[in-house]
Amino acid sequence: MITKVLLLAIFGIAMAHLEGVVVVYLRKALGMLDSESNKVSIEKFPRRFLNIEMTREAATIIMLLVIACLTGVSWAERGVFFLWTFAFWDLFYYISLYVLIKWPPSLNTIDVLFLIPKPWIAPVWFPIGISTLTILIISLLLFLGIL
Numbered sequence: 522m523i524t525k526v527l528l529l530a531i532f533g534i535a536m537a538h539l540e541g542v543v544v545v546y547l548r549k550a551l552g553m554l555d556s557e558s559n560k561v562s563i564e565k566f567p568r569r570f571l572n573i574e575m576t577r578e579a580a581t582i583i584m585l586l587v588i589a590c591l592t593g594v595s596w597a598e599r600g601v602f603f604l605w606t607f608a609f610w611d612l613f614y615y616i617s618l619y620v621l622i623k624w625p626p627s628l629n630t631i632d633v634l635f636l637i638p639k640p641w642i643a644p645v646w647f648p649i650g651i652s653t654l655t656i657l658i659i660s661l662l663l664f665l666g667i668l
Contacts, residue, residue: 525592526663529602532588533609540581540610541617547574548622563633563640575636585610601659601668608655611648 551570563571585607593599618624625632628646635641662668 522663522668525602526605526659529588529592529606530609533585533606534613536581536584536606537610537613538617540577541614541621543577544618545621563636571636578635578637581610598668601662604655605659608652608659612652612656615645615649 551566553565566574585603588606589599589603593602615625624630625645628644628649630645631642632645632648633640633642634648659668
């Protein structure tokens with residue numbers, strides 16, 4: 522089990538960095554400033570690119586679901602593995618963006634978290650906090666032998 526969760530964490534971190542790189546290129550291609558809020562940026566996005574971005578988000582969730590299904594034995598384990606990998610992906614997505622372009626400039630920066638089914642908008646501290654809490658709770662459950 523420990524090997525699986527370590528590998529899933531590595532997968533989530535690698536996937537987060539890949540997505541961060543894609544977002545950096547997307548921002549540059551669309552002429553967005555590195556410091557610009559994604560909430561402001563999304564208002565400038567042509568509808569066509571928003572639709573494309575929604576397919577990227579859907580593909581990300583599908584990838585996380587598939588890796589959880591491939592590694593988990595029971596539905597409960599698959600759910601835990603999905604949440605675990607999702608948490609690493611989400612947390613390290615923001616870390617990658619910060620390392621690459623110093624974005625977000627603060628934890629209070631407003632971000633567009635998802636576009637599906639409609640834009641979810643919140644300060645960056647919210648997804649970072651949820652992801653960190655998820656990692657800590659699952660780690661504790663593993664340490665206690667509950668998982």
